[in-house]
């Protein structure tokens with residue numbers, strides 16, 4: 001029987017400089033990146049779907065075609081008559097990248113507006129994946145309903161995976177971000193934080209504090225990524241560490257965490273032990289940061 005991995009969030013139009021005064025149009029977003037890699041790594045026995053909102057204009061059509069070309073199902077993409085997709089431009093100033101966003105009224109922000117529709121989509125999933133960015137973009141009065149829908153799907157047997165992906169600029173306050181992230185963790189089976197962000201916004205002194213905070217919130221499996229440092233994870237009351245492979249030339253760390261999550265989850269969901277799955281996550285992340293861009297071709301063996 002086919003199993004369904006459902007990622008939920010926002011994909012945006014990305015305008016990236018070509019270096020010749022022009023910009024290349026692409027598509028990217030944290031949860032979409034994870035779905036994209038998960039599709040490549042999960043077997044044929046899995047469907048990978050993306051739940052988001054898009055408009056009815058041609059760039060929205062192009063985004064849908066991009067999902068479908070990547071093998072990502074679009075059954076749960078909602079079409080909005082009055083809105084379109086968000087956009088960001090990357091600009092290079094002396095080699096430093098800066099980002100400008102136009103996403104404040106994107107169609108994706110409405111993905112939880114119709115609760116019955118959301119419940120139906122989540123009920124069809126075996127695995128749900130979302131992030132702190134998914135929550136941040138929702139109108140604040142819809143976040144509680146979204147988490148209730150996740151909890152209901154989990155109660156019916158879905159596995160819930162969550163990356164806090166802390167981005168304070170997307171939230172009305174730092175307190176709202178931290179409180180909502182902890183509420184999301186409380187309805188999750190697997191939480192995949194990055195230590196640097198957790199230290200900055202929760203004040204954790206070390207990865208052990210991060211693991212303990214999420215474990216105490218009731219999360220059965222917590223996996224703390226830490227850049228080039230050890231991955232620390234806790235499950236069933238025991239903790240383990242894994243030293244990630246060194247990367248000699250870090251070209252672009254975009255999507256390091258997103259790709260780690262995809263490879264970890266694909267491995268774990270297909271029955272592989274935790275240590276091997278963490279190793280798979282860090283191997284993919286190492287490949288992704290060695291190349292430019294969020295989505296790198298992983299069909300070639302290294």
Ligand code: AMP
Nearest residue numbers: 194225226227228244247256257282285
């Ligand atoms: P982060 O979200 O920055 O903690 O990174 C996610 C994952 O990407 C880490 O767990 C590593 O597997 C990998 N990674 C990130 N930065 C580096 C680096 N400088 N060297 C090696 N691996 C890295």
